[in-house]
Amino acid sequence: MSESSNRPPVSLSPGQWSFTRWRTVGQLEALDVNHPLFRATVFLQGAHLTHFAPRDEADWLWLSETARLEPGRAIRGGVPVCWPWFGAPERNAPEVKRRIHASQAHGFARTALWKLEDVRESAHEVEISLSLDANEDFRDLWSGHALALMTFNFSVRGCQIALTTTNLSSEPLAFSQALHSYFPTADISRSRVLGLGQSNYIDTLQEWDYRSQDGPVYFDGEVDRIYESGEPLTIVTPRGSRKLRTVGSDSTVVWNPGPEKAARLSDFPDQAWKKMLCVETANAAGDYRVLNEGQSHTLGVLIGRG
Numbered sequence: 001m002s003e004s005s006n007r008p009p010v011s012l013s014p015g016q017w018s019f020t021r022w023r024t025v026g027q028l029e030a031l032d033v034n035h036p037l038f039r040a041t042v043f044l045q046g047a048h049l050t051h052f053a054p055r056d057e058a059d060w061l062w063l064s065e066t067a068r069l070e071p072g073r074a075i076r077g078g079v080p081v082c083w084p085w086f087g088a089p090e091r092n093a094p095e096v097k098r099r100i101h102a103s104q105a106h107g108f109a110r111t112a113l114w115k116l117e118d119v120r121e122s123a124h125e126v127e128i129s130l131s132l133d134a135n136e137d138f139r140d141l142w143s144g145h146a147l148a149l150m151t152f153n154f155s156v157r158g159c160q161i162a163l164t165t166t167n168l169s170s171e172p173l174a175f176s177q178a179l180h181s182y183f184p185t186a187d188i189s190r191s192r193v194l195g196l197g198q199s200n201y202i203d204t205l206q207e208w209d210y211r212s213q214d215g216p217v218y219f220d221g222e223v224d225r226i227y228e229s230g231e232p233l234t235i236v237t238p239r240g241s242r243k244l245r246t247v248g249s250d251s252t253v254v255w256n257p258g259p260e261k262a263a264r265l266s267d268f269p270d271q272a273w274k275k276m277l278c279v280e281t282a283n284a285a286g287d288y289r290v291l292n293e294g295q296s297h298t299l300g301v302l303i304g305r306g
């Protein structure tokens with residue numbers, strides 16, 4: 001299914017990487033990082049991280065066994081980039097919604113081809129950055145002109161992801177977004193998210209009613225919530241725990257499809273809802289952002305050991 005190659009992008013001279021290689025996986029181009037301390041895979045389509053693990057550890061991210069690696073198709077698992085809108089267009093604030101001319105959820109960045117900007121390697125870290133110029137080419141889907149710059153920093157301590165949006169137009173730009181991270185668990189019924197106990201949330205399964213969280217978030221059937229919090233979190237599963245620290249975020253989406261929605265989801269085995277959960281670092285619902293001409297905003301998450 002895959003073949004190894006070492007094809008440098010035009011902007012970078014050959015042979016300068018020690019740990020990073022081009023690879024074709026399915027029908028897509030990816031960068032495979034094989035560092036003595038950790039490994040990772042980033043696809044050019046969607047600037048999509050599908051694997052990260054310190055050496056000799058199981059993957060820190062969940063990827064569907066039936067994910068399809070095809071041009072124009074969102075990869076089920078890893079960290080899809082939802083940008084420049086999160087969720088269904090009609091569920092966004094009027095300023096965000098009025099720019100959207102498509103019916104698809106989660107924007108177009110996750111299926112667009114990003115440009116590799118840089119790969120930097122050291123004995124301790126690898127940093128990969130990619131950009132997407134959301135210009136006239138996307139006018140059938142969205143009105144605006146913005147630059148998205150995605151930077152991944154991998155080390156033995158964990159994985160840092162930062163998405164910087166710059167408004168390249170002269171009009172104010174309103175947008176929503178999420179780093180839609182999928183995490184593995186051995187058993188969803190024995191998994192929980194700590195750190196949201198003081199927050200209010202929108203329960204999208206209860207007519208978008210506001211609720212308040214009391215204690216840890218447990219999973220008992222479908223969960224689909226937008227928490228009004230960007231506070232540090234801990235995900236506890238029978239496989240271990242992870243800590244999430246965010247920047248530029250005051251909203252967190254917690255999602256598990258449960259059995260019925262799992263059966264309807266694309267590229268998702270019927271039983272897979274028992275083995276994953278999404279905790280998404282977001283600017284969603286009322287936490288959408290507005291940038292004036294030339295302004296930037298960075299949304300980021302550091303996924304570390306629990």
Ligand SMILES: O=P(O)(O)OC[C@H]1O[C@H](O)[C@H](O)[C@@H](O)[C@@H]1O
Nearest residue numbers: 074087105106224225253255278
């Ligand atoms: O199937 P997708 O478009 O990838 O969306 C997957 C999920 O993403 C988010 O977590 C939303 O809150 C869910 O409502 C949605 O089902």
